[in-house]
Amino acid sequence: MGNIDLITIILIGANALISYKGFNDYSFFEKYKLQVGPINRGEKLRLVSSGFLHANTQHLLFNMLSLYFFADVVLGNLGSIKFLIIYFGSLVLGSLLSVYFHKNEYNYSAVGASGAVSGIIYSAILLQPGMKLMFFLVPIPIPAYIFGVGYLLYSIYGMKKQLGNIGHDAHFGGAVGGYLITLILSPWLFSTNLFMVVLLAIPILILFLLKKTGNM
Template sequence: MTNLEPVTIAIILANVLPSLKGFDDQYFLNKYLFNISAINNGQHFRMFTSGFLHGDITHLLFNMLTLYFFADVVIGTIGPQYFILIYVASLLFGNALSYYFHRNEPHYSALGASGAVSGILYAAILLYPDMSLYIMFIPIPVKGYIVGIGYLLFSIYGMKKRLGNIGHDAHFGGAAAGFIITLILRPNILVQETAIVILMAIPIIALFIMTKLGKI
């Protein structure tokens, strides 16, 4: 990690250390994870603390590897202070969207940095929409903006079908926050990459419409 930006190292450590403690300390884990009943009873800090805990080592490694690959792209372009803004806002907005969809499920619990990491991923893609990414089982590189659109469309599908033990709503909310904040910070992207911005916004608009129509 010696070549990483200091803020990237700090965020990774802020995830790794509490997660490792949570693996061996169920009381600690239960005290700080996202839980609807606890949040409704006033423990709003869980909306933040749950973003630094993970269910197992695979969950932790996947999120930290994604952060490792994309964090410095964002930091190098907009600076560490705005990187932190996007990270924290994506974490909170991801959990806020999760709360909205599960607010009537008192036993619903979740944890993980996926919302925050999704925000950083989407910010990186928006800053460099033509970047080439490799996806599992696809032997050729795919343009970043195509990956981004597919990611959100799959998240909508996952939310609608309750697919797997995955917080698709937190992923979506985090990515949407990263998208919106990056556009606010770099409005020139809207002029330079108008078509791509519109395409990347389609899943966000689609979720809003589906929610209004009661389709999700």
């Protein structure tokens, strides 16, 4: 992956510091997590702040490793400004869709960088679909798009099982954000990588239909 970019280091550091503050400070965690009731009353900062809190160390590590694997691809192809637009745009859209899907559940809450990370994953796959990933337990190169699809399957599982305070709905919203923002910023992808543009639209549409039909 090369040398890790400074922006990636800053984002991972911010997620780690704020998450560990939340692990040890209940009032801090409660004040800044995504929660439908307070957001409806005007506490919009939670739409962003919840993306820097995590449910536990495993949740934090999973998201930060995913960010590490894919961030350099987006930074290398689009630059720092567009990377940050995709990261925070995906974070906010993921949060907004979580609030929308749970608008009548005033106590619904969630945390995690899942929306932002899903957006970066989808962006990276659009930009460089042929890249491979290596994992410690799987000594075979895995195509990036397979990891991306697997990440969304994990989202579906999390939504169905209502796992902890993790923002599983945000995976969906973040993926949509990363997908749409990247295509807006890089319209040339429609001519150079149309197959992947269509392929990555399929799981997004499936997730949307499952949610709309009440099967989630």
